[in-house]
Amino acid sequence: MACAFFGMECKVYMVRVSYNQKPYRRALMETFGASVTASPSSETDSGRAILAQHPDSTGSLGIAISEAVEVAAKDASTKYALGSVLNHVLLHQTVIGLESLEQLEMAGDYPDVLVGCTGGGSNFAGIATPFIGRNLEGKAKTRVVAVEPAACPSLTRGKFAYDFGDTSHLTPLVKMHTLGSTFVPPGIHAGGLRYHGMAPLVSHMLDLGLFEARAVQQLDAFAAGVQFARAEGIVPAPEANHAVAGAIAEALQCKEEGVSRSILFNLCGHGHFDMQSYIDYAAGKLQNYEYPAEEIAAALAGLPPV
Numbered sequence: 001m002a003c004a005f006f007g008m009e010c011k012v013y014m015v016r017v018s019y020n021q022k023p024y025r026r027a028l029m030e031t032f033g034a035s036v037t038a039s040p041s042s043e044t045d046s047g048r049a050i051l052a053q054h055p056d057s058t059g060s061l062g063i064a065i066s067e068a069v070e071v072a073a074k075d076a077s078t079k080y081a082l083g084s085v086l087n088h089v090l091l092h093q094t095v096i097g098l099e100s101l102e103q104l105e106m107a108g109d110y111p112d113v114l115v116g117c118t119g120g121g122s123n124f125a126g127i128a129t130p131f132i133g134r135n136l137e138g139k140a141k142t143r144v145v146a147v148e149p150a151a152c153p154s155l156t157r158g159k160f161a162y163d164f165g166d167t168s169h170l171t172p173l174v175k176m177h178t179l180g181s182t183f184v185p186p187g188i189h190a191g192g193l194r195y196h197g198m199a200p201l202v203s204h205m206l207d208l209g210l211f212e213a214r215a216v217q218q219l220d221a222f223a224a225g226v227q228f229a230r231a232e233g234i235v236p237a238p239e240a241n242h243a244v245a246g247a248i249a250e251a252l253q254c255k256e257e258g259v260s261r262s263i264l265f266n267l268c269g270h271g272h273f274d275m276q277s278y279i280d281y282a283a284g285k286l287q288n289y290e291y292p293a294e295e296i297a298a299a300l301a302g303l304p305p306v
């Protein structure tokens with residue numbers, strides 16, 4: 001997504017459930033001149049094909065990617081800006097981990113445990129890979145934990161296989177932990193974590209056992225976010241609540257064991273544009289989702305033969 005800066009026109013396909021749940025994020029993009037369309041839309045072949053089958057589709061990141069890639073592929077003057085998953089995006093975000101290393105050095109500390117949340121994998125890889133690099137060099141032994149939503153558990157329950165990055169199969173195949181490119185995750189408020197796959201580099205690192213993954217339910221994530229806000233004065237984004245839940249679980253584990261550990265986690269976004277989700281949480285309107293086993297099995301049955 002780029003906006004009307006530098007004379008560029010900007011078109012955003014925003015996952016329909018997020019379009020409805022996060023009106024202020026949409027308004028922010030529009031304020032900067034972007035035109036924002038709820039996906040799936042009737043503007044593209046990909047969107048129309050989905051709507052023909054599922055007129056009430058909530059959308060998914062895989063579908064929104066298909067729509068954006070299709071528009072870019074059909075117009076030589078249009079470029080598609082990728083926000084996660086591919087390795088160069090992960091590389092850009094390593095500024096988080098590199099800066100954390102320097103700040104911790106200034107503080108005279110080093111993490112025993114590191115926690116991040118995973119959607120496409122970029123903020124997690126951004127904070128974790130500089131520390132995993134040090135582990136691999138034998139300079140440290142930080143335990144690294146990725147936290148994902150139980151409603152979209154690509155790392156903990158997905159298959160490590162070649163799959164498409166989008167629902168309409170316009171992208172190249174990548175080897176990743178996947179729930180199947182046609183899987184449409186339940187409409188949890190952590191919209192940024194509703195992606196069927198995982199960055200190939202993150203998937204490879206999990207396969208090598210360089211970090212652990214765990215899944216948390218939506219209500220536990222929000223309970224952690226509210227606890228964090230009341231203690232620290234910062235309201236986290238629903239996505240970041242997963243990392244907060246992971247960090248609190250690690251702290252409670254220390255308490256149980258009677259040991260002290262330094263825990264570093266990535267607060268990857270504030271929740272100021274997501275207050276509707278906190279309103280709904282406080283009103284008791286949010287729910288947990290069971291592992292959608294049948295839908296995932298159906299989506300995995302469609303994996304491309306490689």
Ligand SMILES: Cc1ncc(COP(=O)(O)O)c(C=O)c1O
Nearest residue numbers: 084119120121122123192239269
């Ligand atoms: C605040 C926030 N955190 C995390 C993510 C997940 O993306 P990634 O796993 O690529 O960091 C998103 C995605 O939109 C997000 O908005």
